[in-house]
Amino acid sequence: MIRRLTTSRPGLALLALGLLGTGCATTSTVVPGRTMTLIDVQYPESRMSGVVLAPGEETPTNRFARALVREVSNEGFYKITDARNLGVRPGDLGKDAAKTGALVQSAPADAYLGVRLLDCAARPTSATETRGSGPSAVTVTLYWFAGECTAELTAFDAGGRTIKVLQRSGRWESSRQERPDSSTMQGQVLTNAVDDTARRIAREIRPSAEEKK
Numbered sequence: 001m002i003r004r005l006t007t008s009r010p011g012l013a014l015l016a017l018g019l020l021g022t023g024c025a026t027t028s029t030v031v032p033g034r035t036m037t038l039i040d041v042q043y044p045e046s047r048m049s050g051v052v053l054a055p056g057e058e059t060p061t062n063r064f065a066r067a068l069v070r071e072v073s074n075e076g077f078y079k080i081t082d083a084r085n086l087g088v089r090p091g092d093l094g095k096d097a098a099k100t101g102a103l104v105q106s107a108p109a110d111a112y113l114g115v116r117l118l119d120c121a122a123r124p125t126s127a128t129e130t131r132g133s134g135p136s137a138v139t140v141t142l143y144w145f146a147g148e149c150t151a152e153l154t155a156f157d158a159g160g161r162t163i164k165v166l167q168r169s170g171r172w173e174s175s176r177q178e179r180p181d182s183s184t185m186q187g188q189v190l191t192n193a194v195d196d197t198a199r200r201i202a203r204e205i206r207p208s209a210e211e212k213k
Helices: 010-022 060-075 097-106 183-204
Strands: 035-042 079-082 111-131 138-156 162-174
Touching: 035 060, 060 079, 060 111, 060 138, 060 183, 111 162, 111 183, 138 183, 162 183
Parallel strands: 035 079, 035 111
Antiparallel strands: 111 138, 138 162
């Protein structure tokens, strides 16, 4: 069983209510236009610690790309295309005429998206817990997977100019139990953390007010 990471701290709850009252909780990141093309998702090798993949399991970069395209499409504000197979990197835009031209011809868009995964893993976690009291008290060790994914999305125009930069984090946990769970559960927690991150980004990106009409 897996569960979404939540918090019950009263201070954070009051802060959220305060932001809602001032309108800060409803802010959005405006990316002009109505079409997007995802060209690159990178995960620096130096940050790959804690990423455990079973044979044949999908990488965090592919999981995130698939989740982002799905979540942006679900929001309904943009038409989004996955063009990572064209091999164009953000640094090529406006600098490599051949690659830029091929991209614009194959996947024309108002914005081209590049993503860096700053951390994206589900790590085994444990903690001890005392149950009962007095002579009957026992200490048990609980195990679970804590998934977290932080993504930095940058929107560019075809000339390589940065339009917007947005960074968001998503989290997910498996249920705590008295024995370690399987690598299958670890992979599922990672997928859910990735999905949570993509969902948060997709829900914030919006066209301008005029373009929504």
